[in-house]
Amino acid sequence: MHLPGFIRITRPANATISGATAILAYFIATGTLIPETFLLFSAVLLITAAGNTINDVYDAAIDAINRPDRPIPSGELSIGTAYRYALFLFLAGIVISIFTNPICLLIAVVNSILLVLYAKTLKGVPVAGNLAVAYLSGSIFLFGGALAGMGGLQIILPLTGITLFGTLAREILKDAEDIDGDAAGGARTLPMILGIQKSGKVALASASIAVGVSIIPFVWWGLPYLVGILVVDLFILKIVFDATRCTTPACIREILVTTHLKYAMYVALIVFTVASGMEIFIPID
Template identity: 70%
Template sequence: MHLPGIVRIIRPANATISGATAILAYFIATGTLIPEVLLAAAAALLITGAGNTINDACDAAIDAINRPDRPIPSGEMSMNAAYAYAALLFIVGLSAAFYTNPLCLAIAIINSILLILYAKILKGTILYGNIAVAYLSGSIFLFGGALAGIDGLIITLPLAGITLFGTLAREILKDAEDVDGDAAGGATTLPMAIGISRSGTIAFGSAVVAVIVSFIPVLWWGLPYLVGIAVVDIAILRSVFPTIRCATPACIRDLGITTQLKYMMYIALLIFLVASAIDIFMPMK
């Protein structure tokens, strides 16, 4: 089924995962759910969609080479329409965050500004853009936890850290895949500056840090979590390690590593949910 451009441009799966992650983060922080969590989820979904939309608008020239099927280069949506659509999504998303609490609203405002800066400036810089995306991904856990106040935010810090370093590895490898298009679009990315092999080494190092951080929740979730996350950790390291030997964008693409990492992180989210539910109904003694 071919979704219309107005839906595809927000990356509906990605945006929905953001909303679901906000709910999950609150559940992890408190062991309960309240009606306000739906507002937090809506804010996360809409602001993520707005960021994806404005990013596509700013990347139209690059996407014409790397992703010609996307709504703007394919002609389904004009650049001006995309900017207006992004503005609407930001406004509605921030309005939803306004009815949560001041801490959530502050994170939503900071993230909205950072999403715009990323699309306009940071994406074309060496590593700063990757770090921005990694923070934004991890901060969804902080956003959901913040609905429970400072204590909730602190509880979700390790999960934000896992997501941050895992996403950083994926973003670096995505840049390695897209070297040709980025060069044509005038961007300067880490793989263009230091080479694909060295970038693969840095991505692998970031994945190792994510794996190390992933063991922190064992302290409160115990053996069930350890078993599940260990399987994912091993899969992540086995997938990322071969990129160290890649010297061309085609090599990275042929490995399919960025897609694998995306789904592994989704599985990690499921493990977080199951482990937190087990802890609530069958707490460690």
């Protein structure tokens, strides 16, 4: 089925998953669900959809060559229409966030601005673009936890940290995989500046921070959580350490480090979800 351009440009599956993730974050932070979590879902879905749309606006020239089937190059939407549509979606997400709490509203506003900056300039800036993607990935959990106030933030911060630093490691390694194509396209990435092996070490440092942060919930979720997350942590460190031995993009691709890292982060999320659902944490005042 061919979806209308106004829907396709938002990447509806991606936006819906992001909204659902915010609800999951609230559940992890509190062990419960409340009707107000639908506001989280709606705000994140709309702002993610807006970010995807504005990204297509600034990538219109590139997509005309590489992805002529997308809504703008295919002629379904004009650049001006898509731009106004993105602004409407951003505004709608922010307005919904007003009915959550001030922390959620602040995150919604900051993320909206950052998504525009990323699409416009940060995407092509070494490290800054990687950091923006990493923060935006982690901030979905931050947004969900924030609905429960400072207590919810305290619980969800470790998962935010794992996602942020784990995503940063993965983004750096993805750039290492794509170094040949990026060079041909005129991009400038960290592996092009430092080399693949040194970039692998930066990724390992970032992954190590993610692993360190992941231990923190042991304080309130106890030994079962610690056992589960340590299995994931050891796997993450192993696969990223293996990448530090690579000196070519082909090597990075062959060991499937970015794919394995993505799945490891999914498993870490499952460990968090199970731990919160079992309510084995020690309440923190």
